Amino acid sequence: MTTFNLQDVDHLEYKNHQSVVTAKQLDDMHIVDEDADDLVPDDLPQFLLHRAARNLGALSGHINKDSRILDIGCRTGIFLLFLKKNGFENVKGIEIHDESVEIAKKRGLDAYNGDAHNLPFKDNSFDAISCTQVIEHAYNPQVVLKEMSRVLTSDGVLWIDAPLEGVTAYDETFNHAGHHCFWTSPEEFAAFLNTEFQPLSHQIYLYPPDANGKVWAQGMGFLCKQK
Secondary structure, X not given: OOOOOHHHOOHHHHHHHHHHHHHHHHHXXXXXXXXXXXXXXXXXXXXXXXXXXXXXXXXXXXXXXXXXXXXXOOOOOHHHHHHHHOOOOOEEEEEOOHHHHHHHHHOOOXXXXXXXXXXXXXXXXXXXXXXEOOHHXXXXXXXXXXXXXXXXXXXXXXXXXXXXXXXXXXOOOXXXXXXXXXXXXXXXXXXXXXXXXXXXXXXXXXXXXXXXXXXXXXXXXXXXEEO
């Protein structure tokens, strides 16, 4: 895994970069945000619904309807909406992209604008955390792990997934050329998670193909508990 040098990174640079990336993704998938008041739009891209179902399925044996759940990188609130549709009411989301947070709020969701490197929540605030396709965007994934451990209860669980790829898009410092850090194997990702959490189980899956039909990466998700 890449070694990160934080000296040349500041929050504003990171936030601006992620805003550009997210704005492009929202533009590419504008249909997600057309009906901000709709619970889960019927025309929502299927892979987003599949991802929400996978996340809930991974957590389902460890949560109940009263569980306090945090979705890190909640975007416009699709997973939060999915949780609510399935009877979970005590759910919050955090997202670095301002426009996405506003859309989530229009949907009546408890969404916060913030950075996963410095979560705006008290210690032991949540029984479960979902962190889907977020950790690979972090300029310091280790700090994000520590923050998740801090806000999670001692018996809480984390569902986290990320791409697996044979190359890294990072140099030793955060840069604008590539916004992903990749773990090159399940073993490497598990070793990284094991610095703060105890992985319990995992899943491997393929990301949807791009416009040219190419599947660009495998995804790997881990269900973890506190050490």
